[in-house]
Amino acid sequence: MQxxxxxxxxxxxxxxxxxxxxxxxxxxxxxxxxxxKALEKIGEVAALPxxxxxxxxxxxxxxxxxxxxxxxxxxxxxDQGSWNDWLCLFSDMSHGWLSESDGQFQMVVEAPxxxxxxxxxxxWAAGGDPEVGERVEINGESFVVTEARWAKCIAAEGELPFxxxxxxxxxxxxxxNADGFAANFEREEDGPGLYVGRYLTLDELSPRNLRPIHGWxxxxxxx
Amino acid sequence: MVPDPxxxxxxxxxxRSDEAEVAPAAPTDRHVVTVAGDxxxxAExxxxxxxxxxxxxxAAGYTVSIACQYCGSVLDISNADVRIVxxxxxxxxxxxxPLGSRGTLRGIxxxxxxxxxxxxxxxxxxxxxLLFNPYHGYRFLDTDGRGWxxxxxxxxxxxxxxxxxxxxxxxxxxxxxAQTRAQVDYVLGEFYWQVAVGEEALTADYVRPGKMLSWESxxxxxxxxLSELLEPNEMTDAFGIDPPRGGGLxxxxxxxxxxxxxxxMLKLALVAAAAIILVTFLFxxxxxxxxxxxxxxxxxxxxxxxxxxxxxxRPRQAVTxxxxxxxxxxxxxxxxxxxxERNSGIVYEASNVVEHYSGYDGEGNWxxxxxxxxxxxxxxxAGTYDLMVEAAGSQWxxxxxxPSNGADVEVTIAKGATFFSNLIFALLLVMAPALWVWxxxxxxxxxxxxxxxxxxxxxxxxxxxx
Amino acid sequence: MxxxxxxxxxxxxxxxxxxxxxxxxGYSPFADGARSTAARGPGGIIxxxxxxxxxxxxxx
Numbered sequence: 001m002q003x004x005x006x007x008x009x010x011x012x013x014x015x016x017x018x019x020x021x022x023x024x025x026x027x028x029x030x031x032x033x034x035x036x037k038a039l040e041k042i043g044e045v046a047a048l049p050x051x052x053x054x055x056x057x058x059x060x061x062x063x064x065x066x067x068x069x070x071x072x073x074x075x076x077x078x079d080q081g082s083w084n085d086w087l088c089l090f091s092d093m094s095h096g097w098l099s100e101s102d103g104q105f106q107m108v109v110e111a112p113x114x115x116x117x118x119x120x121x122x123x124w125a126a127g128g129d130p131e132v133g134e135r136v137e138i139n140g141e142s143f144v145v146t147e148a149r150w151a152k153c154i155a156a157e158g159e160l161p162f163x164x165x166x167x168x169x170x171x172x173x174x175x176x177n178a179d180g181f182a183a184n185f186e187r188e189e190d191g192p193g194l195y196v197g198r199y200l201t202l203d204e205l206s207p208r209n210l211r212p213i214h215g216w217x218x219x220x221x222x223x
Numbered sequence: 224m225v226p227d228p229x230x231x232x233x234x235x236x237x238x239r240s241d242e243a244e245v246a247p248a249a250p251t252d253r254h255v256v257t258v259a260g261d262x263x264x265x266a267e268x269x270x271x272x273x274x275x276x277x278x279x280x281x282a283a284g285y286t287v288s289i290a291c292q293y294c295g296s297v298l299d300i301s302n303a304d305v306r307i308v309x310x311x312x313x314x315x316x317x318x319x320x321p322l323g324s325r326g327t328l329r330g331i332x333x334x335x336x337x338x339x340x341x342x343x344x345x346x347x348x349x350x351x352x353l354l355f356n357p358y359h360g361y362r363f364l365d366t367d368g369r370g371w372x373x374x375x376x377x378x379x380x381x382x383x384x385x386x387x388x389x390x391x392x393x394x395x396x397x398x399x400x401a402q403t404r405a406q407v408d409y410v411l412g413e414f415y416w417q418v419a420v421g422e423e424a425l426t427a428d429y430v431r432p433g434k435m436l437s438w439e440s441x442x443x444x445x446x447x448x449l450s451e452l453l454e455p456n457e458m459t460d461a462f463g464i465d466p467p468r469g470g471g472l473x474x475x476x477x478x479x480x481x482x483x484x485x486x487x488m489l490k491l492a493l494v495a496a497a498a499i500i501l502v503t504f505l506f507x508x509x510x511x512x513x514x515x516x517x518x519x520x521x522x523x524x525x526x527x528x529x530x531x532x533x534x535x536x537r538p539r540q541a542v543t544x545x546x547x548x549x550x551x552x553x554x555x556x557x558x559x560x561x562x563x564e565r566n567s568g569i570v571y572e573a574s575n576v577v578e579h580y581s582g583y584d585g586e587g588n589w590x591x592x593x594x595x596x597x598x599x600x601x602x603x604x605a606g607t608y609d610l611m612v613e614a615a616g617s618q619w620x621x622x623x624x625x626p627s628n629g630a631d632v633e634v635t636i637a638k639g640a641t642f643f644s645n646l647i648f649a650l651l652l653v654m655a656p657a658l659w660v661w662x663x664x665x666x667x668x669x670x671x672x673x674x675x676x677x678x679x680x681x682x683x684x685x686x687x688x689x
Numbered sequence: 690m691x692x693x694x695x696x697x698x699x700x701x702x703x704x705x706x707x708x709x710x711x712x713x714x715g716y717s718p719f720a721d722g723a724r725s726t727a728a729r730g731p732g733g734i735i736x737x738x739x740x741x742x743x744x745x746x747x748x749x
Contacts, residue, residue, distance in 0.1 A: 080417055103355075211263050484693070572723065640717075646708075
């Protein structure tokens with residue numbers, strides 16, 4: 001863990017991994033990117049709107065045998081609402097996203113899009129549009145498209161693998177299959193990306209250090 | 224704690240309340256309800272831009288639309304500003320399960336935060352309540368007056384089994400309600416999707432005992448919800464709601480109260496039936512036959528014969544006397560038996576007839592009767608017996624009675640008997656109660672399925688289910 | 690196992706046991722032969738009811 005000072009306001013900021021070059025300063029909401037040895041303020045994010053998410057930075061858990069800690073989040077909004085994508089740093093220094101939407105959770109990890117077998121994904125990467133309800137194949141598994149929408153970054157916090165700024169756009173496609181596996185396809189300025197994983201309930205992550213919320217009993221597993 | 228509703232003489236800066244246009248966002252003083260201690264706050268609060276009432280948002284961050292609990296106006300709160308989507312000035316309905324109620328169902332505490340009344344084109348209405356717990360997400364509580372079901376949205380996509388139904392988590396659901404148009408008639412409270420009165424969706428339902436799998440499709444997405452039927456006491460224990468009145472058709476996913484009982488009873492009855500059949504094989508049948516042959520007199524006079532001694536050794540036993548007249552046709556033999564015990568003088572009697580007829584008529588050859596018959600004596604006590612037989616023959620010759628043609632009849636007496644009538648009677652006795660309960664189960668299922676769009680009841684079904 | 694099922698079990702047991710006894714003792718309510726009110730009188734003569742007349746039991 002490397003400690004630095006925010007180039008905008010001087011507050012202390014932390015970098016845990018070379019793969020996560022961006023940090024949102026908790027004090028001034030500046031998006032700070034580490035470029036080589038230098039730190040640069042790239043932009044800003046808006047303050048996070050209030051929510052009652054049970055996850056917070058510092059929440060820890062286990063996924064597929066690997067322990068992780070939540071160290072960042074971006075909040076994305078679209079015309080029907082918004083959701084959180086929590087950045088999870090695994091004990092082997094890889095990272096995944098815990099996507100939280102309407103009380104449902106999915107953990108996904110990036111899969112290199114050029115190594116993925118599936119015509120649909122390649123079409124979307126080239127600019128094609130998916131249809132909600134469409135059945136597609138990814139690496140031999142059949143998925144159904146449940147969402148396809150443009151979303152905008154509303155706010156962010158903590159450490160991130162990219163420099164998120166308010167207003168940054170992404171086209172997001174959600175897919176799921178009969179066994180609870182999930183896939184997300186994203187298309188943004190930097191290019192397309194594919195994330196695969198599965199839906200799960202909070203208790204399946206064996207979470208610790210969940211956010212205590214006034215008036216609600218913390219589940220046994222969450223403290 | 225529910226805030227007081229606003230006074231009647233509140234200012235209404237938005238002009239007349241029946242104006243339809245969407246007003247610009249009013250200053251709503253939207254803020255987090257702070258709490259003492261380290262816990263994160265649980266709610267945020269703002270004033271309804273229409274009526275000024277204080278509204279609490281319990282699922283902040285997820286809720287995108289909220290219908291004011293004082294005036295019913297639908298507000299969009301997905302952005303920082305609060306936008307009026309539809310303005311109402313109605314008396315807000317009193318709900319069976321009030322918003323803000325908290326209760327524990329199946330081990331998890333829930334708060335009621337939203338309410339929808341939906342219907343199939345304004346007919347067959349039902350209530351949907353949205354439950355929330357920040358650590359467990361959302362659930363739905365549905366009722367149509369007959370019972371409550373607890374549902375959750377699925378994250379798996381059910382697997383379809385051709386047209387026969389869907390499988391989720393290894394369990395099969397058969398179709399019950401075909402695709403129908405559902406509309407929203409009334410909303411109150413908060414939702415994580417944009418609600419609107421009049422919004423339409425297509426719904427279809429699949430069932431298995433105790434559970435319902437519901438499919439819903441609207442302009443935006445397709446959703447699957449899995450619901451479980453709650454016992455009446457679960458809602459009473461959790462929210463103090465009175466159980467629904469009985470009567471009416473069973474719910475589509477109501478489990479038959481007779482199924483398990485009928486199954487167990489039938490299994491037991493089959494075991495008893497097998498035992499009864501086994502006993503028949505063990506103790507049935509005859510042994511130690513003794514035979515005599517009587518030549519029938521051609522003048523029709525009774526001929527007599529005697530078989531004996533017959534030693535019966537068991538305290539009680541059956542005795543079978545059978546007679547055979549091979550080749551008999553269009554004739555009959557009258558037989559009388561007397562079974563006489565040598566020492567005590569006890570007599571058992573029976574009579575029988577061996578008859579066979581055949582002929583040819585407009586429909587072809589016909590025949591009736593057989594060339595043998597048997598008589599069974601029940602519970603004959605031990606002793607030494609003689610069987611006295613009297614036989615007289617007659618025949619039907621060219622349309623009238625005639626004396627016998629002098630044929631032979633063979634009479635055999637044997638120990639024991641196979642009483643098929645006993646067997647049938649005993650089997651009926653054990654099967655009847657089980658079949659009765661099974662019948663009640665079938666009747667229940669028939670009533671339950673009568674409301675189904677698929678193969679229910681005796682009415683015409685639609686052939687086409689899209 | 691509730692009370693109704695238990696009672697049905699007893700019922701099955703009674704019917705099966707009754708049937709077993711009836712099979713062993715040769716009992717049936719549907720039997721053809723019946724105990725006759727005739728009796729064997731002195732000298733081996735069978736006296737039948739209804740005055741059919743005496744018969745010599747040792748005939749033939």
